[in-house]
Amino acid sequence: MDFQRAPLEPAPAPSALSDSFAAAALGMTIFLACIAGTLSRPVEFLASFWPANALMLGLFMRRPGLARDPKAWVASACAFVFSSLLMGDSAAAAIWLSFANLAGVVAGWQFFHGIDRNTVLLRGTRSALFLLCGCIVQAAGESIVGFPATSFLFGGTSFSAFFMWFSSALMCSMLILPIVLSAPTLGQVRQFSLQECVARFKLVHLAPLLALIACETVAMLLGGPGSLVFGVPALIWCALRYSLFSVSLLCLAVGVLKSYTATLGLITYTPDHLVDAISLRVGITLLSLGPLAVASFQSVRNELLHKLHHAARHDALTGVLGRNTFIEQCAHWLQTLGLEQHSAAVLMIDLDNFKGVNDTHGHAAGDELLREFTRLVMLHLRPSDLLGRMGGEEFALMLPNVSREEAREVAERLCDATRRHVFTFNDEVPLHVTVSIGVVHQDAPPRHAMIEQLLREADHALYQAKGTGRNRVVMSAHAVY
Numbered sequence: 336m337d338f339q340r341a342p343l344e345p346a347p348a349p350s351a352l353s354d355s356f357a358a359a360a361l362g363m364t365i366f367l368a369c370i371a372g373t374l375s376r377p378v379e380f381l382a383s384f385w386p387a388n389a390l391m392l393g394l395f396m397r398r399p400g401l402a403r404d405p406k407a408w409v410a411s412a413c414a415f416v417f418s419s420l421l422m423g424d425s426a427a428a429a430i431w432l433s434f435a436n437l438a439g440v441v442a443g444w445q446f447f448h449g450i451d452r453n454t455v456l457l458r459g460t461r462s463a464l465f466l467l468c469g470c471i472v473q474a475a476g477e478s479i480v481g482f483p484a485t486s487f488l489f490g491g492t493s494f495s496a497f498f499m500w501f502s503s504a505l506m507c508s509m510l511i512l513p514i515v516l517s518a519p520t521l522g523q524v525r526q527f528s529l530q531e532c533v534a535r536f537k538l539v540h541l542a543p544l545l546a547l548i549a550c551e552t553v554a555m556l557l558g559g560p561g562s563l564v565f566g567v568p569a570l571i572w573c574a575l576r577y578s579l580f581s582v583s584l585l586c587l588a589v590g591v592l593k594s595y596t597a598t599l600g601l602i603t604y605t606p607d608h609l610v611d612a613i614s615l616r617v618g619i620t621l622l623s624l625g626p627l628a629v630a631s632f633q634s635v636r637n638e639l640l641h642k643l644h645h646a647a648r649h650d651a652l653t654g655v656l657g658r659n660t661f662i663e664q665c666a667h668w669l670q671t672l673g674l675e676q677h678s679a680a681v682l683m684i685d686l687d688n689f690k691g692v693n694d695t696h697g698h699a700a701g702d703e704l705l706r707e708f709t710r711l712v713m714l715h716l717r718p719s720d721l722l723g724r725m726g727g728e729e730f731a732l733m734l735p736n737v738s739r740e741e742a743r744e745v746a747e748r749l750c751d752a753t754r755r756h757v758f759t760f761n762d763e764v765p766l767h768v769t770v771s772i773g774v775v776h777q778d779a780p781p782r783h784a785m786i787e788q789l790l791r792e793a794d795h796a797l798y799q800a801k802g803t804g805r806n807r808v809v810m811s812a813h814a815v816y
């Protein structure tokens with residue numbers, strides 16, 4: 336499914352102000368990236384590391400609405416031209432080079448535009464392969480337009496100019512794009528809790544990173560052509576343990592390190608060392624492909640496992656705990672917190688004459704009623720309360736640390752709220768339903784108290800509520816010993 340071709344999701348329509356702000360922010364980001372890239376220029380040749388184009392393409396892929404906004408293109412074009420002029424290029428060179436940069440982004444955007452969004456955002460099993468192809472297309476786009484300018488400006492053959500540009504663009508895209516695509520959203524950053532992170536941290540989590548540092552140190556000390564891949568096992572280990580974003584950052588760090596240490600070994604990124612420079616850049620590009628493929632595969636797998644785990648533990652219709660999970664969690668509470676002599680109440684809740692709803696309004700309406708009823712109940716619960724669907728139209732609720740009176744009050748409130756609530760299905764006739772509730776309360780549940788016993792007592796009370804006319808709460812007189 337992940338490689339199925341489908342248009343990217345349309346972005347929500349932002350306001351004109353936020354549109355302009357986004358375009359201006361993009362222009363400023365591109366400008367700064369261009370300045371940073373220009374600083375990596377060897378004398379009399381193109382920059383050896385140029386992150387601006389991949390950054391622009393990545394932002395477009397993350398926010399497709401931006402790519403459809405002409406203001407974003409104008410802001411980026413201005414950023415390319417002004418930064419080039421600022422760094423001393425002639426007007427003709429600035430315009431030509433900027434045009435080449437934009438041509439690469441257009442080519443990359445055209446490639447990724449029709450691909451399934453999960454695949455584009457590196458959450459598909461074939462994402463890494465699509466990423467490589469997209470980077471090749473982007474690099475080809477900019478180098479085809481830009482290489483005549485290079486040989487014109489800096490001399491050398493057209494052949495060397497093309498391949499120098501192509502290999503540099505390919506490496507930059509492969510190192511920068513995954514970072515932009517997997518970077519956490521603002522919402523995720525806001526949710527991030529440093530305290531939680533520190534609490535979960537174990538020294539063993541650092542092992543893959545330390546292994547990578549060790550491998551790269553040995554690679555630097557030993558040198559030689561094979562040293563390019565010394566870090567691969569450690570990078571794969573990182574890909575198995577860390578998030579895709581972290582792995583992308585590590586690939587960038589390793590790529591930049593390799594690129595830099597090669598210059599100490601006297602490779603220069605000019606046509607003087609054409610073959611070595613191209614070979615190294617393609618090597619770095621392919622080096623990060625493996626870890627990125629593993630990391631994106633891992634993120635797909637983790638997401639699926641999370642969904643599977645959630646589906647196994649929750650009721651598919653209402654989203655509350657399933658029967659087994661409810662019993663498991665209540666048992667856990669009794670075994671742990673119950674030891675500290677807390678009190679607890681268990682409520683069995685059953686909609687009255689639900690069969691009539693199904694018969695009169697249809698099964699779909701019955702389903703919708705169950706969903707809405709669940710939402711209604713949830714409004715009256717504390718975060719520590721547990722709600723589970725025991726089957727059909729029967730729910731169980733565990734209220735930890737409540738007195739007998741409080742438990743009765745909660746049950747009465749639920750009964751009352753259900754009676755008053757108007758259920759509607761697809762604008763049809765409004766419907767009123769009632770609920771019967773059986774409650775068992777226990778002061779200081781004994782250690783051996785079984786949730787099954789409590790449920791049985793609550794069920795017995797529910798049976799009495801049904802037998803005495805429904806739409807009521809019955810408190811069990813029994814306690815579990």
Ligand SMILES: Nc1nc2c(ncn2[C@@H]2O[C@H](COP(=O)(O)OP(=O)(O)OP(=O)(O)O)[C@@H](O)[C@H]2O)c(=O)[nH]1
Nearest residue numbers: 685686687688689690691693698699701702727728
């Ligand atoms: N729509 C829908 N109906 C369900 C679901 N699960 C069980 N039912 C129906 O719920 C109805 C329960 O009927 P009964 O056990 O007779 O209960 P009741 O009609 O509520 O009567 P009392 O409990 O005695 O008040 C049956 O018709 C089941 O088919 C479900 O997931 N969705």
